[in-house]
């Protein structure tokens with residue numbers, strides 16, 4: 001490649017990398033694998049080192065990828081006390097050897113390595129002052145970060161207060177992760193309401209940490225692990241000593257690290273975790289090798305982008321080649337059709353993979369997948385395997401591309417694709433069996449009406465013609481149930497009892513149960529609280545819907561369209577008739593306005609789940625808040641309440657109320673709400 005060609009390739013690589021860096025860090029929806037991204041970055045680094053005259057300060061090799069979204073002003077930006085840098089990475093064990101050799105040459109004294117896992121989440125920088133968490137910043141562009149303190153306070157393993165001999169003030173950095181179990185639950189929920197699932201736990205963690213609603217952040221099951229105290233802040237001898245100390249103050253530090261005396265031991269650590277990581281409950285994408293002695297770290301210093309005292313060895317995404325046997329086209333509750341590949345069973349990341357999503361028709365076309373092909377399946381940071389390419393050498397002669405169905409595989413209705421949508425949809429909302437059954441399954445789900453029944457029961461009700469819409473459930477008699485195959489007296493009674501209980505389910509969950517596209521649990525709660533009853537929601541204009549915090553054009557449009565369909569209004573009327581709650585103070589047994597105007601903070605464990613406690617508060621007209629402030633009416637303290645919250649209450653003179661005292665405020669109890677003011681302080 002001559003100089004002019006190199007210059008052109010450098011410009012090309014910068015464009016690709018900057019574009020993808022945005023998709024990765026800001027949109028949380030990368031369309032290139034990490035490995036592809038890293039290889040292009042390495043190509044650019046190599047060209048720039050050959051032609052240093054083309055290096056400019058804005059090259060992606062000179063700056064850390066930024067997660068600051070210029071189009072969103074939702075978080076206050078604050079300067080990092082010490083720049084938050086990235087790590088040099090490699091996929092080659094030889095290059096780890098070269099890193100060690102460079103360090104050996106530069107350092108005069110003997111040194112050791114601290115090897116750790118490379119956690120695949122989103123970076124965070126916490127500041128503790130006098131043992132209290134006072135600030136949490138994202139990495140941002142390395143210089144400025146988004147202030148996500150309120151959100152970080154909702155992450156269960158980030159302590160708000162420390163114990164032991166912690167320094168007066170210090171920073172500690174680490175990663176916010178979404179464990180696989182939370183990731184799967186979140187994606188199921190998103191798919192259920194017709195929202196695009198997150199591609200992998202890292203994107204889900206980073207998207208969740210930047211939500212505008214701290215309560216929802218708390219619900220997402222995020223988790224944190226800390227791995228770096230900027231050396232300037234505390235006088236330790238070694239990095240591992242700093243981490244041990246941090247752990248003794250109650251901070252979450254991983255035990256999966258090891259001090260290695262030579263590169264051989266480093267290699268063993270890497271080899272071990274390359275397979276052992278399959279058993280971890282969260283995603284890791286490599287091993288970080290750090291020089292352990294802080295004196296040696298200082299001597300080596302930093303490049304513009306990363307420390308010279310550390311390197312990340314990244315695991316190659318595990319890949320397998322396997323025959324594509326057939327493609328199923330699955331219809332979801334919202335009518336979206338998803339192609340799913342059936343594969344020859346193949347071992348990948350410790351599990352046998354038989355199916356992989358093909359996402360949508362565009363994805364099949366862009367990978368140029370043909371029937372009979374052998375395809376590459378990958379399990380990278382994500383746990384849902386995906387097809388990343390075709391082994392052309394194994395393509396049979398005359399292989400033809402699969403034909404995306406033109407009609408719904410379930411009901412035969414011609415599929416439609418709306419402007420701006422990547423998916424094909426079955427428009428037969430009211431006649432397509434899969435969609436009908438999907439809506440009923442959603443309605444009875446645990447987070448919606450919580451009826452004691454599952455998919456098989458819904459299939460049976462549908463097949464026997466008993467149920468076509470949720471309201472039909474309320475017309476089923478015990479006699480009808482007992483005449484169905486497999487139903488006996490006890491099961492029938494349990495089902496009917498659980499159905500009867502749905503009449504007490506608060507309005508926000510009823511609204512969620514209706515299954516309006518894009519309206520998840522939290523959005524349903526926000527809308528229910530904002531409007532108070534279903535008639536006001538049905539009468540609201542798009543603009544009025546947009547007034548609800550966190551509701552944007554897409555959700556507002558979806559709610560508006562739903563409320564302007566005759567059949568939906570008829571179904572709501574039938575459900576009203578069946579006795580369900582359609583207003584926040586709907587006269588159900590539990591509802592009242594006893595807590596109207598009260599802002600309540602809850603802390604500790606109660607006789608019911610925290611979510612149920614929040615629902616109880618809201619059902620009686622109260623508001624829940626995540627942190628104690630001047631506007632808090634009282635702290636509702638269960639067993640083991642947070643000491644910081646208690647301290648803050650006594651500082652601000654805010655009453656602390658036990659569960660028993662709280663229950664006494666609700667209707668049916670002798671005590672009136674006003675008694676709160678007289679309760680003793682802790």
Ligand code: IVH
Nearest residue numbers: 085086087116117118119123227228288307
């Ligand atoms: S140390 C000065 N240790 O990987 C750099 N980083 O790809 C200090 N990461 O920006 C970082 N696990 O967000 C360090 N054990 C670990 C890590 C880790 C994950 C992240 C971190 C970093 C990124 C670079």
